[in-house]
Amino acid sequence: MSTIARPGPRNLITDVAGVLVGQAEDTRIATGVTVILAEKPAVCAVDVRGGGPGTRETDLLEAHTLVEAVDAITLSGGSVYGLAAGDGVAAWLGAQGRGFTFRGTGVTAPIVPGAILFDLANGGDKAWGMDPPYRRLGIEAVQAAGETFTLGTHGAGFGAGAGAFQGGTGSASIVSTDGVTVGAVVAVNSFGAVVGADGRFFAGASELDDEFGGLGPSTAAVQPEAWPYSKFDPQPRTNTTIACIATDAALTSGQAKRVAIMAQDGLARAIRPIHTPFDGDVVFVLSTGQVPLPDPPGLALARLGTLAADTLARAVARAVHAAATRPGGPRAWKDAGLV
Numbered sequence: 001m002s003t004i005a006r007p008g009p010r011n012l013i014t015d016v017a018g019v020l021v022g023q024a025e026d027t028r029i030a031t032g033v034t035v036i037l038a039e040k041p042a043v044c045a046v047d048v049r050g051g052g053p054g055t056r057e058t059d060l061l062e063a064h065t066l067v068e069a070v071d072a073i074t075l076s077g078g079s080v081y082g083l084a085a086g087d088g089v090a091a092w093l094g095a096q097g098r099g100f101t102f103r104g105t106g107v108t109a110p111i112v113p114g115a116i117l118f119d120l121a122n123g124g125d126k127a128w129g130m131d132p133p134y135r136r137l138g139i140e141a142v143q144a145a146g147e148t149f150t151l152g153t154h155g156a157g158f159g160a161g162a163g164a165f166q167g168g169t170g171s172a173s174i175v176s177t178d179g180v181t182v183g184a185v186v187a188v189n190s191f192g193a194v195v196g197a198d199g200r201f202f203a204g205a206s207e208l209d210d211e212f213g214g215l216g217p218s219t220a221a222v223q224p225e226a227w228p229y230s231k232f233d234p235q236p237r238t239n240t241t242i243a244c245i246a247t248d249a250a251l252t253s254g255q256a257k258r259v260a261i262m263a264q265d266g267l268a269r270a271i272r273p274i275h276t277p278f279d280g281d282v283v284f285v286l287s288t289g290q291v292p293l294p295d296p297p298g299l300a301l302a303r304l305g306t307l308a309a310d311t312l313a314r315a316v317a318r319a320v321h322a323a324a325t326r327p328g329g330p331r332a333w334k335d336a337g338l339v
Helices: 079-095 134-143 253-270 297-322
Strands: 019-026 031-048 070-076 114-116 168-175 181-189 240-249 282-291
Touching (some): 019 134, 031 079, 031 134, 031 181, 031 240, 070 079, 070 134, 070 240, 070 282, 079 114, 079 134, 114 240, 168 297, 181 297, 240 297, 253 297
Parallel strands (some): 070 114, 240 282
Antiparallel strands (some): 019 031, 031 070, 031 282, 168 181, 181 240
């Protein structure tokens, strides 16, 4: 094994074997969907911290419930309308014979939890009447699922705003010294800022291999009650950062829940402020179970949660670093003239 933890070959969540990602967006509406597809059912847990979350099928992820594994996770724009992305993904998976089959009925029920962010006030054409696009976008995204995907202004983060800048979709991975892989994908639509007080440096994420510009850490001081580069005049339910962590370490539902709780610290490092009444922050964790959890399990779980938090923080920075200015949206960080 390597003597130092490094990103996987793609530096994407898909470095976790058995995890694929597909994305779709509608540029006219200024919205999109990201689907995390497990090639085989995966243990899943979720942690919800924001004050205004929007979720699908998260109650069934508790350790005491019947469901032990899921088929896919959807991250979507569109607020309440975006929950329909999961319907499209479930329909597509069911047509492929994926999901729980009810004995003697021939009916297949895929398990597709999801979360949404608010991008309804981002300048796109939302006059869809009785035909919101999210079921269609969910199908398009899952059909496109593969090992590579594009960061920045794509997928669920297409119409997002990260504080004062254009938001986006980010991803990162790490392979531990004992061979466990952890990956993260995130759609950043935060009220809080992803950069330091000078607007130039990404806050709280430990960069590897110059993956978001190689600028180094910020040295600019920030006052305790100052929120530079956050959104001005936040409104309820208009912000959310939604994410999924994947690992090949074998986890129980309860262990995956602990990793999800710890992974939320990555959002706290990368975004300031976070978990506000205006945000709907949600983190899922998927375990493909291909690598035994090293001994002792308690210490291994602590290490895994720390890697998940660090990797999620890096994914947040990569989302904003890769984002492009789009018509009607906020300027991208790379177009702000701060570098």
